[in-house]
Amino acid sequence: MxxxxxxxxxxxxxxxxxxxxxxxxxxxxxxxxxxxxxxxxxxxxxxxxxxxxQQPARAYARYRARQREESMRVWNDGKGTIIDM
Structure with missing residues (x-):
């Protein structure tokens, strides 16, 4: 058993x-x-x-300069939009 x-x-x-x-x-x-x-x-x-x-996309920006009459630089390097104020 x-x-x-x-x-x-x-x-x-x-x-x-x-x-x-x-x-x-x-x-x-x-x-x-x-x-x-x-x-x-x-x-x-x-x-x-x-x-x-892939081609860089054009980026435009419009703004009003309150105190300075400088132009803003905007460009696209293919990785992202860069805005230089």
Missing amino acids: KSVRSFFLTLAGLTMVAVAAVFTASIGLAMIGALAVLAFGHWLSAMIDSGAT
Whole structure:
């Protein structure tokens, strides 16, 4: 009776280890799949963006100089608009 009981306890333990291994493997595969989808999206967006040529946008500013009659310098360096007052 003791050998039958120990056999079933060993079988239950091995079953629990197998279930834990399958669960861990499925979580790992899900993470790998999500990373693959994100990597593909990143690659695709890089391919789409590489075809377009970026040109600086013109920026204009109008203002009234209250005390000084200086002109304001505005330019765009391609990274952002710079306003020099």
